[in-house]
Amino acid sequence: MSWLSPNTITGDAATGNRLFRREMINGEFWKEIEKGNHILFVAPRRVGKTSIMMDLAENCSDQYSCIYQNIEGVRSRNEFYQRLFTLIIQCLGKSRAQSVKSFVQTCLKRYAIEEITASGLKFKTKELDYEQELRNLILSLEATKVHTIIFLDEFSEVISKMSRSGQKEDAIAILHTLREIRSYKEFKNFSIVYAGSVGLEFVIRNIARPKLINDLHPIQTGALTIEEAQQFIHQLTKGATIKLSRQCVQHLINVIEHTLPYYIQLMLEEIDHIAKLRNKPEISETDIDNAFESVLKKNKNFEDWHDRLKDYQSTHFGFINEILKHAAHKEQITIQEIYNIACHETYKKQDDYMDFIDQLTNDGYLIESPKHIYKFISPFLKRFWLGKYPVYYEQFNLSTPSILSIR
Known part of the structure; x- marks a missing residue:
C-alpha cells in the first residue's frame, strides 16, 4: 500500500480542503462589514491571515462583490492608485448580478477599456489620472447595488517600503486619500480590508501619522485554541x-x-x-x-522572522535584537531590563522603548507573562535565536559572556 502524507501546505496560502476555516473570525468580519466598518487584520506572522482573507473573498454572499490581491510589488503612489482602480473593475467584472454587469459596461465605455483580464486592464487610448478616477469610480459604486470589498494583503509592506525609499510624502498622501474615502458618506457600498506581515500600526507610527488609521476596526487573528x-x-x-x-x-x-x-x-x-x-x-x-x-x-523555516525585522526596522534593529537575544539566553526579560537597555548610550530609546515591545508582542515574537516579564511566545523562535546568537554578552556586564549550550 502506498504511503499517504498529511494534507499540509507550508508555502502558499491554504485553500480548498487544506483550509481550516476560523468561523469566529469570519463571523466577526461580516458583522463589522455590515456595520460599515473598514477592517484591519491584526496578526502575527504565519498565522494564516492570507488564507482567511482569500476564503472570505471567495465565499461571500451575493450582496457582496469581493477580490483579494497581494500588492507587495507596488512601488509608487501612482502604481498604488492604478492597482486599486484595476482591482475594483476586475472585482465587478466577476459579478453575475445584472446591475453590476450594466455598471461594468458603462465603465468600459467611460474609461475606454478594451478588455478586463486577470493581469489588468487593456485601454484603447492613453491611461488615466488614476487618483482622480479612483475617487470618481468609488463615488459611483452605489449604482451597482452590491457592496464592493477589496482585500489588500501586504499593504503595510507597501507603505513601509515607500517611506524608506524617499517616498515618505507619497506614502502619507496615500494614507490621507484612503482615510478620506473611508470618512465621506458619499463613499458608500465600498470597503477596503488591510493586512500585512509587517504591523501597520508600527509602520504608521514610524512616519508619525497614527491618526490616519485610527478609524480602522482591528480584527485580532491569533494562534489556534x-x-x-x-x-x-x-x-x-x-x-x-x-x-x-x-x-x-x-x-x-x-x-x-x-x-x-x-x-x-x-x-x-x-x-x-x-x-x-x-x-x-x-x-x-x-x-x-x-x-x-x-x-x-532547517533555518529557512524561521530566518524570515529575523530578516523581516532587520529589513523594515534597520535603524532600530540593534536595540530590538538586544532584547530578543537577552530573552532567548535568560529565558525572559523584565521591563526594568528592557528600560536599562533602552537608556544605554548606544540606543537612547528611553522615551519610546514600549513602542518596540508592543511591536514584538503584536508581531508574534514575545508575550507578556506574567506582568512586566516578557518571553518568547514560541519555543521555535527562542531556539532559533539561540542558534543564531549562541554567545551573548550582556550590555552591562561585558566581562561575563553567557554561552548557552543548545540541546
Missing part, C-alpha cells in the same frame, strides 16, 4: 498513513506551545518524514520530539 489545534491536526491527518493517538496529539500541541497553523504543519511534515523513513505509521512522543529538533535545523 487547543480545540481548534486538535481539529486542525485531525483534518490534516485524515486519510494519512501516520497515526497519532490522543496522547500524542496533546504532546504535539504541548511541544509547539504557540499553535500557529504554520508550526503545526511544519511538525506534521517532519513527523511524516521520520515515520516514512522507518516505515512506522504509529507515532510516538519520541518521534514528535525528534521532529521538533529536525524542524529547528
Whole structure:
C-alpha cells in the first residue's frame, strides 16, 4: 500500500480542503462589514491571515462583490492608485448580478477599456489620472447595488517600503486619500480590508501619522485554541498513513506551545518524514520530539522572522535584537531590563522603548507573562535565536559572556 502524507501546505496560502476555516473570525468580519466598518487584520506572522482573507473573498454572499490581491510589488503612489482602480473593475467584472454587469459596461465605455483580464486592464487610448478616477469610480459604486470589498494583503509592506525609499510624502498622501474615502458618506457600498506581515500600526507610527488609521476596526487573528489545534491536526491527518493517538496529539500541541497553523504543519511534515523513513505509521512522543529538533535545523523555516525585522526596522534593529537575544539566553526579560537597555548610550530609546515591545508582542515574537516579564511566545523562535546568537554578552556586564549550550 502506498504511503499517504498529511494534507499540509507550508508555502502558499491554504485553500480548498487544506483550509481550516476560523468561523469566529469570519463571523466577526461580516458583522463589522455590515456595520460599515473598514477592517484591519491584526496578526502575527504565519498565522494564516492570507488564507482567511482569500476564503472570505471567495465565499461571500451575493450582496457582496469581493477580490483579494497581494500588492507587495507596488512601488509608487501612482502604481498604488492604478492597482486599486484595476482591482475594483476586475472585482465587478466577476459579478453575475445584472446591475453590476450594466455598471461594468458603462465603465468600459467611460474609461475606454478594451478588455478586463486577470493581469489588468487593456485601454484603447492613453491611461488615466488614476487618483482622480479612483475617487470618481468609488463615488459611483452605489449604482451597482452590491457592496464592493477589496482585500489588500501586504499593504503595510507597501507603505513601509515607500517611506524608506524617499517616498515618505507619497506614502502619507496615500494614507490621507484612503482615510478620506473611508470618512465621506458619499463613499458608500465600498470597503477596503488591510493586512500585512509587517504591523501597520508600527509602520504608521514610524512616519508619525497614527491618526490616519485610527478609524480602522482591528480584527485580532491569533494562534489556534487547543480545540481548534486538535481539529486542525485531525483534518490534516485524515486519510494519512501516520497515526497519532490522543496522547500524542496533546504532546504535539504541548511541544509547539504557540499553535500557529504554520508550526503545526511544519511538525506534521517532519513527523511524516521520520515515520516514512522507518516505515512506522504509529507515532510516538519520541518521534514528535525528534521532529521538533529536525524542524529547528532547517533555518529557512524561521530566518524570515529575523530578516523581516532587520529589513523594515534597520535603524532600530540593534536595540530590538538586544532584547530578543537577552530573552532567548535568560529565558525572559523584565521591563526594568528592557528600560536599562533602552537608556544605554548606544540606543537612547528611553522615551519610546514600549513602542518596540508592543511591536514584538503584536508581531508574534514575545508575550507578556506574567506582568512586566516578557518571553518568547514560541519555543521555535527562542531556539532559533539561540542558534543564531549562541554567545551573548550582556550590555552591562561585558566581562561575563553567557554561552548557552543548545540541546
